Amino acid sequence: MKVITPAAYFTDLTYSDYALLDVRSPGEFTQGKLPRAQSLPLFSDAERAEVGTLYKRTGQDEALLRGLEIAGGKMRWLVEEARRLCPSGKVVVHCWRGGQRSGSVSWLLEKAGLEVTQMSGGYKAARQYIRTYFAECPHRFRVLSGPTGSGKTPVLLAMALRGANIIDLEGIANHKGSAFGGIGELPQPSSEEFENQVFAQLNRLPKGATVWLEDESRLIGRVFLSEEFYQRLVDAPVVELQQPIEWRVDRLVDLYGAYPTEELAAAFSRIRKKLGGQNLNLAIEALENGDIATAARVALVYYDKAYAYYGERRNANIVETIVAGSPVAASVAKQILSVAYGE
Missing domain, CATH: 3.40.250.10 (Rhodanese-like domain)
Known part of the structure; x- marks a missing residue:
C-alpha cells in the first residue's frame, strides 16, 4: 500500500x-x-x-x-x-x-x-x-470594491464570462455579506468548509494567475475568514467601482423586493443601533407601504457610512477607480477589464 x-x-x-x-x-x-x-x-x-x-x-x-x-x-x-x-x-x-x-x-x-x-x-x-497555501498563495489577487448595491458579484461573474479568473466568495459562503445577506440563501457552510472550497477553486488555477475577488470584511455572515486568507485579501491591489446611487437603489429593489416584508424588517432591526430609531421606523413604514426603494435608501445611509469607515481603517491600496458607464454588469465587466488589461 x-x-x-x-x-x-x-x-x-x-x-x-x-x-x-x-x-x-x-x-x-x-x-x-x-x-x-x-x-x-x-x-x-x-x-x-x-x-x-x-x-x-x-x-x-x-x-x-x-x-x-x-x-x-x-x-x-x-x-x-x-x-x-x-x-x-x-x-x-x-x-x-x-x-x-x-x-x-x-x-x-x-x-x-x-x-x-x-x-x-x-x-x-x-x-x-x-492554511499554508493561503499564506503563500502562488496567485496574484486583485480585489473589486464598491459600496453596497454596486453589483460587485454580478460584475465578477460577468468578468469570468470574459475569461477572467474569479472567486465568488459570497457565493461559496451562501451570504451576500450584510444584515440582509442571508435572505433567500441556502444554509452557510462552516468557516472550515468555506476555506476548503475556496482552496479547491484556487488550486485548479495555474501558478501566478491573476484572481479577482470581491472586497469583504473578516465575516461573511457567520463564515469567518482565516487570518492567512484575509491578510492576502487586505494586501491585494483594489479596483474601486463607483456609480450613481439611483442605480444602486434599483439593484437592491430588484435583489430584495420579492422577499417577505417580515424578513426585510427583521434585517433592518438587526442594525437598529447603528441605523437609529428614527431611520428604522422610516424603513419599516416604507416596507409596509411596499416602497422598497425608500427602505433601500435608508439602508444605504448606514452602509455607505460603514463602507467609508471600513475603507479608512483598511487603508486599501486602490490602484484604479472605475466610474461605471452603465448599470449592466456585462458592460461594467468589459470596462474594468479594458482598464486593467487594455482589452
Missing part, C-alpha cells in the same frame, strides 16, 4: 483520477471535507463517540476491541460502497490524522483488490497544508 502526503496529493496530477475517500464520521465530514472527497464512514457519529469515550475511560485496548466489533459488521458494505464510489478502482483514503481508521479501511480495500493509497497525516495535515 502506498502512502502520500497532502502536499503531493494536491499537486501531483497522477492522482486526479483517484477517488478520495474520507472514512471519518458523517458529522466530521459535514464540518469540513477536502476537495473531491466522498464520505465512506467507518463509524457513525454515535459509534465514534462511544469508541472515543471508551478510550478516555478504559484505555486503548478496550476502545480498539469495540472499534473492531463495530467495523466487523460493516466490512462488506465498506467494500461495495468503495467500489460504487470509485469505478476505476483507484482510491486515496484518509481519516482525521492518518491513523487507525484510514489504516484499517485501506487494508480492507486493498484486500478487496482496489489500488489504495493512504494519505499521511489525514485531514488534519491536509488542513494545515491549506
Whole structure:
C-alpha cells in the first residue's frame, strides 16, 4: 500500500483520477471535507463517540476491541460502497490524522483488490497544508470594491464570462455579506468548509494567475475568514467601482423586493443601533407601504457610512477607480477589464 502526503496529493496530477475517500464520521465530514472527497464512514457519529469515550475511560485496548466489533459488521458494505464510489478502482483514503481508521479501511480495500493509497497525516495535515497555501498563495489577487448595491458579484461573474479568473466568495459562503445577506440563501457552510472550497477553486488555477475577488470584511455572515486568507485579501491591489446611487437603489429593489416584508424588517432591526430609531421606523413604514426603494435608501445611509469607515481603517491600496458607464454588469465587466488589461 502506498502512502502520500497532502502536499503531493494536491499537486501531483497522477492522482486526479483517484477517488478520495474520507472514512471519518458523517458529522466530521459535514464540518469540513477536502476537495473531491466522498464520505465512506467507518463509524457513525454515535459509534465514534462511544469508541472515543471508551478510550478516555478504559484505555486503548478496550476502545480498539469495540472499534473492531463495530467495523466487523460493516466490512462488506465498506467494500461495495468503495467500489460504487470509485469505478476505476483507484482510491486515496484518509481519516482525521492518518491513523487507525484510514489504516484499517485501506487494508480492507486493498484486500478487496482496489489500488489504495493512504494519505499521511489525514485531514488534519491536509488542513494545515491549506492554511499554508493561503499564506503563500502562488496567485496574484486583485480585489473589486464598491459600496453596497454596486453589483460587485454580478460584475465578477460577468468578468469570468470574459475569461477572467474569479472567486465568488459570497457565493461559496451562501451570504451576500450584510444584515440582509442571508435572505433567500441556502444554509452557510462552516468557516472550515468555506476555506476548503475556496482552496479547491484556487488550486485548479495555474501558478501566478491573476484572481479577482470581491472586497469583504473578516465575516461573511457567520463564515469567518482565516487570518492567512484575509491578510492576502487586505494586501491585494483594489479596483474601486463607483456609480450613481439611483442605480444602486434599483439593484437592491430588484435583489430584495420579492422577499417577505417580515424578513426585510427583521434585517433592518438587526442594525437598529447603528441605523437609529428614527431611520428604522422610516424603513419599516416604507416596507409596509411596499416602497422598497425608500427602505433601500435608508439602508444605504448606514452602509455607505460603514463602507467609508471600513475603507479608512483598511487603508486599501486602490490602484484604479472605475466610474461605471452603465448599470449592466456585462458592460461594467468589459470596462474594468479594458482598464486593467487594455482589452
